[in-house]
Amino acid sequence: MNDATTLSTGWSLLLANPLLGPFLEFGFMRRALLGCLALSLSAAPVGVFLMLRRMSLTGDAMAHAILPGAAIGYLVSGLSLAAMTVGGIAAGLTVAVGSGLVARNTVLREDTSLAAFYLLSLALGVLIVSVRGNSVDLLHVLFGTVLALDDPALALLGGISAVTLVSLALLYRPLVLECLDPGFLRSVSGWSPVAHYGFLALLVINLVAGFHALGTLMAVGIMVLPAATARFWVRRIGPLLLGATAIALLASLAGLLISYHADWPTSPVIVLSLGTCYLASLLFAPHGVLRQQRPASTHLRA
Amino acid sequence: MTRTPSSSNPRRAALIATGLSLALASPTLWAQATAPVKAVASFSILGDLVRQVGGDRVAVEVLVGPGSDAHVFQPTPAQAKLVGQAQIVFSNGLGFEGWMSRLLGTAGYKGRHVVASRGIKPLHNEEAGEHKGHGHEEADPHAWQSVPNVMVYVGNIAKGLCEADASGCDSYQRNAATYNAELKALDTDIRAIWAAIPTTQRKVITSHDAFGYYASAYGVKFLAPQGVSTDSEASAKGVAQLVRQIKKEQIKALFVESISDPRLIAQIGRETGVKPAGELFSDSLSDARGPAPSYLTMMRFNTTALTQAVQGQ
Numbered sequence: 172m173n174d175a176t177t178l179s180t181g182w183s184l185l186l187a188n189p190l191l192g193p194f195l196e197f198g199f200m201r202r203a204l205l206g207c208l209a210l211s212l213s214a215a216p217v218g219v220f221l222m223l224r225r226m227s228l229t230g231d232a233m234a235h236a237i238l239p240g241a242a243i244g245y246l247v248s249g250l251s252l253a254a255m256t257v258g259g260i261a262a263g264l265t266v267a268v269g270s271g272l273v274a275r276n277t278v279l280r281e282d283t284s285l286a287a288f289y290l291l292s293l294a295l296g297v298l299i300v301s302v303r304g305n306s307v308d309l310l311h312v313l314f315g316t317v318l319a320l321d322d323p324a325l326a327l328l329g330g331i332s333a334v335t336l337v338s339l340a341l342l343y344r345p346l347v348l349e350c351l352d353p354g355f356l357r358s359v360s361g362w363s364p365v366a367h368y369g370f371l372a373l374l375v376i377n378l379v380a381g382f383h384a385l386g387t388l389m390a391v392g393i394m395v396l397p398a399a400t401a402r403f404w405v406r407r408i409g410p411l412l413l414g415a416t417a418i419a420l421l422a423s424l425a426g427l428l429i430s431y432h433a434d435w436p437t438s439p440v441i442v443l444s445l446g447t448c449y450l451a452s453l454l455f456a457p458h459g460v461l462r463q464q465r466p467a468s469t470h471l472r473a
Numbered sequence: 474m475t476r477t478p479s480s481s482n483p484r485r486a487a488l489i490a491t492g493l494s495l496a497l498a499s500p501t502l503w504a505q506a507t508a509p510v511k512a513v514a515s516f517s518i519l520g521d522l523v524r525q526v527g528g529d530r531v532a533v534e535v536l537v538g539p540g541s542d543a544h545v546f547q548p549t550p551a552q553a554k555l556v557g558q559a560q561i562v563f564s565n566g567l568g569f570e571g572w573m574s575r576l577l578g579t580a581g582y583k584g585r586h587v588v589a590s591r592g593i594k595p596l597h598n599e600e601a602g603e604h605k606g607h608g609h610e611e612a613d614p615h616a617w618q619s620v621p622n623v624m625v626y627v628g629n630i631a632k633g634l635c636e637a638d639a640s641g642c643d644s645y646q647r648n649a650a651t652y653n654a655e656l657k658a659l660d661t662d663i664r665a666i667w668a669a670i671p672t673t674q675r676k677v678i679t680s681h682d683a684f685g686y687y688a689s690a691y692g693v694k695f696l697a698p699q700g701v702s703t704d705s706e707a708s709a710k711g712v713a714q715l716v717r718q719i720k721k722e723q724i725k726a727l728f729v730e731s732i733s734d735p736r737l738i739a740q741i742g743r744e745t746g747v748k749p750a751g752e753l754f755s756d757s758l759s760d761a762r763g764p765a766p767s768y769l770t771m772m773r774f775n776t777t778a779l780t781q782a783v784q785g786q
Contacts, residue, residue, distance in 0.1 A: 193713065197713055198743065198744050199709075199713075199740050199741075199743075200709065200713070203709070316707075316736050316740075318709055318737060318740060319736035319740040321739065321740065427709060430708050430709040433710070434710040436708050
């Protein structure tokens with residue numbers, strides 16, 4: 172047996188490996204994995220801050236708010252990455268800033284003003300799409316295409332990920348303070364609005380990234396579920412950020428592989444594997460229901 | 474001078490009689506004198522066929538216009554009104570317009586409903602290719618992709634119009650015969666073009682699996698990453714199988730169709746090194762300025778595009 176045949180036997184063994192094979196054989200699987208990696212690195216930490224600020228449902232509302240912008244971008248110039256990104260970010264930021272201004276300056280609280288703004292945005296989007304006809308490709312906009320990420324889309328996801336990580340590092344202290352005691356932060360420094368609006372901007376760009384990869388309906392999943400899962404295991408914010416990122420990454424890898432082997436559509440499988448992690452942690456993790464409610468046979472802690 | 478009653482004027486009476494007999498004898502004059510028959514067709518291709526058979530005597534409105542997808546169509550109130558006022562309604566049948574019976578009910582339509590595909594031999598999904606569940610019917614509805622089927626459609630349309638407007642029946646039959654001769658020529662041309670290409674080379678990838686009838690009529694193999702409907706999402710396994718298949722069978726023709734996700738097709742093209750070959754028209758015509766504004770131009774456009782792509786041009 173010469174070297175070449177040894178090499179090719181080794182290669183076919185690797186290709187037959189159920190975990191590595193799909194990624195070695197197919198470029199689109201590697202791209203999907205890379206997209207999920209970028210998304211996990213940025214969306215999961217954003218999700219942790221969403222959870223700590225009790226804004227997880229805000230994330231969902233914002234995901235609806237970006238859809239019309241993306242739809243308008245689509246109607247103007249087709250399935251163009253740039254147009255849908257700009258449209259989505261513009262619509263998301265308008266809703267975020269508008270509802271934030273109303274919440275901070277009028278009698279209405281954040282939840283109501285956000286609901287009002289995102290409903291307006293959604294209705295406007297549905298109206299424009301219906302008047303312009305052709306609703307077909309909008310379904311493809313709603314369900315993303317993690318399997319169809321091309322180079323510009325991957326570059327966008329990577330860029331959004333980098334911007335998010337740098338911004339989170341810069342905003343870390345005011346953000347944590349804003350989570351714990353927003354009144355205190357507002358009284359001692361001018362960073363409160365910066366932290367608030369900066370964070371909303373991060374939320375919007377990450378939702379747009381998630382929407383390119385997983386679709387509008389599923390984008391919030393990779394944000395909220397890893398944070399919620401990590402919270403059952405750890406309490407401190409550092410471990411929460413690391414844990415959420417790791418869970419997002421592992422679950423999206425598992426989702427890709429399940430979609431590959433079981434022949435199921437990719438985005439829902441990724442979100443469902445995140446959901447499975449959440450449900451398992453809910454039951455069995457240190458802060459989950461089973462272990463928390465068991466009578467203390469030994470002392471728990473000091 | 475006294476006024477004489479017109480009937481008593483022999484010259485004038487003769488004139489009227491001549492005019493009347495002329496009008497009765499000439500169908501075109503008669504047609505221009507009466508209001509056209511109001512017809513509604515469910516989608517743009519069928520609309521074109523009804524126009525060809527109906528000619529000037531029939532005013533055709535189309536519900537699902539060029540570039541839209543009849544699978545996921547939602548009627549507007551204005552369209553329900555249109556249907557309510559129609560004298561005859563044409564649909565494809567075979568489960569293509571799942572919304573049709575509900576629309577006819579809502580619109581309170583009691584008139585004639587012609588199912589244009591009646592009498593053709595439907596293909597079923599196993600025969601038509603790798604289809605997944607279509608939701609309602611297992612028969613493949615895209616029967617117009619085979620020209621001989623459309624000649625049956627034309628017969629059904631002429632029969633329906635004759636029943637709705639007996640006085641124009643001769644005209645409809647004549648138009649149908651003329652158009653069927655054109656269809657016959659088209660069919661011969663398509664067969665001749667494909668005959669020049671080896672059978673092993675006649676393999677095409679397209680994102681919408683609507684060409685089952687074209688495949689069986691003209692001996693071309695169509696493969697798709699998604700099922701027959703535009704509403705299913707692709708899985709990683711499906712895409713991987715297709716990539717393997719393209720590489721193994723050395724397929725050259727890859728089409729991005731106007732009504733399915735072009736990003737996925739582009740990704741498969743990158744993966745295999747095959748250059749995506751543009752559009753095919755499957756479920757709708759293009760608008761008047763596009764390359765396929767009528768059924769005849771659509772079939773010729775598709776055939777040219779397909780044969781060039783499989784030859785790697």
